[in-house]
Amino acid sequence: MAPTLAPGDYVVVDNRAYARRSPPPGDIVLACDPREPSRVIAKRVAGPDGADGVVLLGDNPDQSTDSRDFGTVRPTDITGRVVWRYWPPARFGPVR
Amino acid sequence: MSLLDRILRPSRTASAHCDGPCGVYDSASARIAAEAVLSMAKKLVDLGDGNDLASENTRSRFIAIKEEQAQLAKQELLILWTDYFKPPHLEANPGLHDTFWNAAKLCSQNKVEVNVEAAQALVDTIGEIHNIFWASKSRDDVPFYTAG
Numbered sequence: 332m333a334p335t336l337a338p339g340d341y342v343v344v345d346n347r348a349y350a351r352r353s354p355p356p357g358d359i360v361l362a363c364d365p366r367e368p369s370r371v372i373a374k375r376v377a378g379p380d381g382a383d384g385v386v387l388l389g390d391n392p393d394q395s396t397d398s399r400d401f402g403t404v405r406p407t408d409i410t411g412r413v414v415w416r417y418w419p420p421a422r423f424g425p426v427r
Numbered sequence: 428m429s430l431l432d433r434i435l436r437p438s439r440t441a442s443a444h445c446d447g448p449c450g451v452y453d454s455a456s457a458r459i460a461a462e463a464v465l466s467m468a469k470k471l472v473d474l475g476d477g478n479d480l481a482s483e484n485t486r487s488r489f490i491a492i493k494e495e496q497a498q499l500a501k502q503e504l505l506i507l508w509t510d511y512f513k514p515p516h517l518e519a520n521p522g523l524h525d526t527f528w529n530a531a532k533l534c535s536q537n538k539v540e541v542n543v544e545a546a547q548a549l550v551d552t553i554g555e556i557h558n559i560f561w562a563s564k565s566r567d568d569v570p571f572y573t574a575g
Binding site: 336342361372373389400418 | 564
């Protein structure tokens with residue numbers, strides 16, 4: 332997810348963000364990897380794909396493993412929205 | 428772990444990059460292995476049919492290296508094919524799958540046979556992959572060269 336997220340960033344996640352609505356394009360979300368549900372991934376919502384799936388893409392397309400590899404993700408597998416980075420201090424602020 | 432880190436550290440970890448996060452790919456790895464296969468095929472032909480102990484020993488070594496390097500070339504090709512290349516690359520290069528399949532088949536043929544033409548064809552096919560690979564990175568400054 333470079334350059335938006337860097338390895339070792341500490342972020343706050345809103346687990347209730349999508350309790351009443353579906354994830355809009357542009358949001359950075361945590362989701363269960365469809366290939367390995369115990370693995371949590373952080374990706375950006377690219378758009379809905381019909382009624383059943385959400386397309387997730389990395390911000391660094393050359394090197395990202397994302398919906399181009401594992402297909403769409405079920406909305407119920409999207410567990411929260413990444414909202415704020417609190418570490419490192421130099422990059423403190425909202426995650427967009 | 429410092430106290431500060433213990434306080435700040437999140438409870439869960441998320442992955443945000445690719446399966447192999449280094450992101451370093453280069454068709455040169457496959458090309459070097461293929462060149463070794465070509466070199467061994469040529470040396471095997473040059474060695475001739477001698478059955479003395481020294482010739483048998485040298486032949487065995489050449490064959491072992493040819494087998495090993497053909498397998499390595501196949502492995503390096505598979506990494507590029509399955510990890511680096513993505514569906515958008517396929518749209519830009521509709522022949523991508525055929526080219527890789529052909530290259531992988533040539534790796535196998537070079538194990539089965541002692542065939543200088545097949546070894547040269549493998550190097551040439553990896554040259555095609557080199558061109559597709561660097562074009563996909565919008566790089567036109569990486570010439571295909573051979574060490575041999």
